[in-house]
Amino acid sequence: MIKVAMVVDSEQGHFFHTLQLAQELSKRGHQVAYWSFPEAERLVRAQGFEFQPIVATDSTEKPDGGRRLFGALIRGQLLDLLVNESRPDVFLTLSTFSTGALALRYRYRIPVVLVRTNLTLLSRQEACQLVVEDLMSMSTEPLELIQLVKRAGIKVKSLEELPACFLKMPEIAMISRKFERGEDGEEQGVYYVGGCVNVGAQ
Numbered sequence: 001m002i003k004v005a006m007v008v009d010s011e012q013g014h015f016f017h018t019l020q021l022a023q024e025l026s027k028r029g030h031q032v033a034y035w036s037f038p039e040a041e042r043l044v045r046a047q048g049f050e051f052q053p054i055v056a057t058d059s060t061e062k063p064d065g066g067r068r069l070f071g072a073l074i075r076g077q078l079l080d081l082l083v084n085e086s087r088p089d090v091f092l093t094l095s096t097f098s099t100g101a102l103a104l105r106y107r108y109r110i111p112v113v114l115v116r117t118n119l120t121l122l123s124r125q126e127a128c129q130l131v132v133e134d135l136m137s138m139s140t141e142p143l144e145l146i147q148l149v150k151r152a153g154i155k156v157k158s159l160e161e162l163p164a165c166f167l168k169m170p171e172i173a174m175i176s177r178k179f180e181r182g183e184d185g186e187e188q189g190v191y192y193v194g195g196c197v198n199v200g201a202q
Helices: 012-027 038-046 066-074 080-086 095-108 124-136 141-151 159-167 177-181
Strands: 003-007 031-036 050-053 090-094 112-116 171-173 190-192
Touching: 003 012, 003 095, 012 031, 012 038, 012 090, 012 112, 031 038, 038 050, 066 095, 066 141, 090 095, 095 112, 095 124, 095 141, 095 159, 124 141, 124 159, 141 159
Parallel strands: 003 031, 003 090, 031 050, 090 112, 112 171, 171 190
Antiparallel strands: none
């Protein structure tokens, strides 16, 4: 049995996009818990899943904006207590939260799997460049993230080197490969499971 922490925000659409995968993992005997903000609890529990609330432990860092939330995640103000109590084996989070995925991976040294539910024309390398551009628009968080990665034993000197870390995280694409890649084949690290998830067949 694997303990899975599904880390998502409180948007209903984001939750429902991960639900089928969570149900399939649960059917196969894995323990799936959703980690999200308190307003998502009723929705999660209505689907029969364990819920763990994400609450900032520092009152000066309330998660009222994406960048402040990212800073609190890097510094451990969001998830340190929850990780220490729950000890998940793997994090699953949406690909749209790529910067957060990096923080999860290198702060807690726990594997992260990205989950993508939308079609894209971008390669993973191109998506990584967007992550770098997003980080470059921030103030102190990029330096903190680099220091976090270094403490995990990864040699990085600048933001431009972070895509290599991002590409090491596998991605589950919950769409058909044919819709996105045609006959070009699969990108390395991307696992297409289609709309009807069958984890054992992949």
